[in-house]
Amino acid sequence: MADLVLHHYKTSPFAQKIRSVLGFKQLPWQSVNIPPIAPKPDVEALTGGYRKTPILQIGADIYCDTALICDVLEHRQPAPSLSPPTHKGLARVLAQWADTTLFSTAMAYNFQPKGREQMFGTTPPGFAQAFADDRAKMVGSAPRLRVGDATTAYRSYLRRLATMLEDQPYLVGNVPCMADFAAYAPLWFTRVNVSSLAGILDATPSVLAWMDRMAGFQQPEAGRLSSADAIAIAARSTPLPVADEVFQDDHGIPLGSRVSVHAESFGLETSEGELVAATRMHLTLRRVDARAGTVHVHFPRIGYVLKAA
Structure with missing residues (x-):
């Protein structure tokens, strides 16, 4: 086992x-x-x-x-390695950005009213508010992005990822690395858990194709x-x-x-x-x-x- x-x-x-x-x-x-x-x-x-x-x-x-x-x-x-044979430092810095800035931006976008409705539409009464209260405690006094600002930033970040993927299948080269898995996670949430908002991804087809490649890594x-x-x-x-x-x-x-x-x-x-x-x-x-x-x-x-x- x-x-x-x-x-x-x-x-x-x-x-x-x-x-x-x-x-x-x-x-x-x-x-x-x-x-x-x-x-x-x-x-x-x-x-x-x-x-x-x-x-x-x-x-x-x-x-x-x-x-x-x-x-x-x-x-x-x-x-297979999570560190690319070259650009190891770049991969770590990019992964850290994805785990922090990209994640917080994407989640501020994902949890706008339309996303919350899809996420919590079938949950027991009161769960949506309990979830919001729980996350507020985890965030503390840190500033939070408003939906409009998050949408603007998310679109820009997606375009930047698309630029990285113009001439290569993954963010730092021909094989996936830690940066790919970090960046994939919040975009996966948009595509899978709040699909009603996933249209924001359509403007970057190279990102969608990369997400399809990332979705292939499954281990039950x-x-x-x-x-x-x-x-x-x-x-x-x-x-x-x-x-x-x-x-x-x-x-x-x-x-x-x-x-x-x-x-x-x-x-x-x-x-x-x-x-x-x-x-x-x-x-x-x-x-x-x-x-x-x-x-x-x-x-x-x-x-x-x-x-x-």
């Missing part, structure tokens, strides 16, 4: 990003369906507070944020687990030994300290634990949960705030 466990829900664009990467790499994975809004007690039993979707679980190691999850999957199976789940099953896996597992990597101390916080970690912007919930690794690329917290036992929770360094607890 596959040891990669993805905690996700069907309509999540960031979950689609990782589902597509798993398909690209043909990696078997097991699925845990999680709620789209809080409370998420079973997720928090593993993460200590972080609740963005998705998370990747391998035994008692919990990986947060799709940027880090992509690096983990790349290490697990280097080929190898099995389904309940969240209780996943917690039990963590409880009977031992976290992997912390890699012998250079400690990069940018905060004056020594290893072994009690710390907190939270996202810089979207998803402000805090996870606390013992800092057991702080490398150039990631942070690792050791924490103990009554149900999940001892787990290591991993975060990327970019986009996250580390503080002494």
Whole structure:
């Protein structure tokens, strides 16, 4: 049975990003369906507070944020690679832009009234407002794009992507890379989940053709687990030994300290634990949960705030 466990829900664009990467790499994975809004007690039993979707679980190691999850999957199976043979830095910067600016712009467009009506038309009464309230808490006081501004920016970004695709099948060359999967996710949401608004894509046929190519990366789940099953896996597992990597101390916080970690912007919930690794690329917290036992929770360094607890 596959040891990669993805905690996700069907309509999540960031979950689609990782589902597509798993398909690209043909990696078997097991699925845990999680709620789209809080409370998420079973997720928090593993993460200590972080609740963005998705998370990747391998035994008692919990990986947060799709940027880090992509690096983990790349290490697990280097080929086919998410890093282009040339322009690796460009691919990372473009992926980060897609995960932040493109994503927030596309979602501001997608959740205009017509999109909300399609998304929540068949959900139970009150769910649409609960979803809006939940996302407002995750965003906090960050400024939000109005629909008109988001539409203008989204059209421009689509044209820029189309320009990249004029003479090549993928954004950075002839094979897909991490930037393609990051950019595909919010556009997938427009095309699949709010199809009533997908006409905005029609002005960029090269983007539509690229999306068709990206949609071909499918890897069905190898099995389904309940969240209780996943917690039990963590409880009977031992976290992997912390890699012998250079400690990069940018905060004056020594290893072994009690710390907190939270996202810089979207998803402000805090996870606390013992800092057991702080490398150039990631942070690792050791924490103990009554149900999940001892787990290591991993975060990327970019986009996250580390503080002494």
